[in-house]
Amino acid sequence: MLICPICQSALSAYENSLRCSNQHNFDRARQGYINVLPVQHKKSRAPGDNQAMVQARRDFLSAGHYAPLAERFAQLMQERQPQHWLDIGCGEGYYSAHIARALSESQGYALDISREAVKHACKRNAQTTWLVASMARLPLATASCQAIASIFSPIDWQEALRVLAPGGAVLRMGPCSDHLQELREQLYDDVRSYDDSKHLQLLPQGLQPIHSETLRFTLTLDDAQARSDLLAMTPHGWRANSARREAVINNTLTTTVAIRYDWIEKTET
Structure with a gap:
């Protein structure tokens, strides 16, 4: 299932690490995650969210403010019952943990480029395989996943197409144009609208949208x-x-939460 990010050979368990046939070795951290992001693939020394950003997200999400979003996402994933699923850009693991509970009989993989984020994510679900890795070079074998979760995260559609099995799908969750509208109006003089379906124009051949809804x-x-x-x-x-x-920060805030869900299915064999 897992492949080496350097040579794309299969990774196998070796003591407390993963190793490929070319002897590229990736150790399991004491927290439980595996770092499969080689230094030559990093754009900075510590890519992704820092500890302060991760802690803020963890505290906000753990307080339940976005619980309806996570619950609906998990329900949609559960409807497909994938054997293997992947959460890209999993952050500190809040949404991944909801998916894992809904798909207790499936094998889940969750990755983020931020080591700080994945360190926190490991504590949320022991059955999920947590990885420090890049969406641009997914450490999963071709056609190995039935579902990919993309939650507020950029997505490399060609990589998604590669790792999806025929009939598999991406479930994408992203903001609508009026998401946090009232907050943005307090922060900026000019609040610009945007097309919350523009990502569908970027889909390569072999991927097509089959369902969209808004919460x-x-x-x-x-x-x-x-x-x-x-x-x-x-x-x-x-x-x-x-x-x-x-x-x-100093005044009570009431704002709109508006989120779009898209199922995007792999159609080619």
Whole structure:
């Protein structure tokens, strides 16, 4: 199932590590994850979210503010009952853990480029295989997955096409144009709309959308720490100026949560 990111040979368990036939070795960390992101594939010394961003996301999500999003995502995954599933850009593992509970009879893999994120994710579900890895070079064999989860995460469609089995699918979750609208209006003078279906125009031959739906609800955050965490886990935490960020943190926030789900199926054999 797992392949070497350097030579693409199969990886096998060897003591407390994974090793390929060319002797490329990847150790299992004491927390339980395996780092299969070679230094030559990194664009920086510590790619991905840092510890502060990971902690903010962990605290916000663990408080249940986005629980309806995770529950619906897990339900949609459960409807397909994949034998093997992969969560790309899993972050600190909140959504992956929901999927794993819904698919207790399936084997799950979850990866992120951030080592700090995966260190936290390992604590959420012991049955999931947690990996530090890049979406650009998925360490999974060709046609090995029946479902890929992409949650607020960039996706390399060609890599997704490669690892999906025929009839497998990507379940993508991303923001609608009015997601956090009221928050953005407080942070910026000009709040621009965008096409929340533009990702469908990027699909390569062999992938086609088969189902889309939207989930909306109103979120009220009375706690200053929750508002601070929300800013820290989104690009708004560094895009907006400090005065406007402070104003958001210091006052109760009521905003729209609007999320789009897309099932995108592999049609070619």
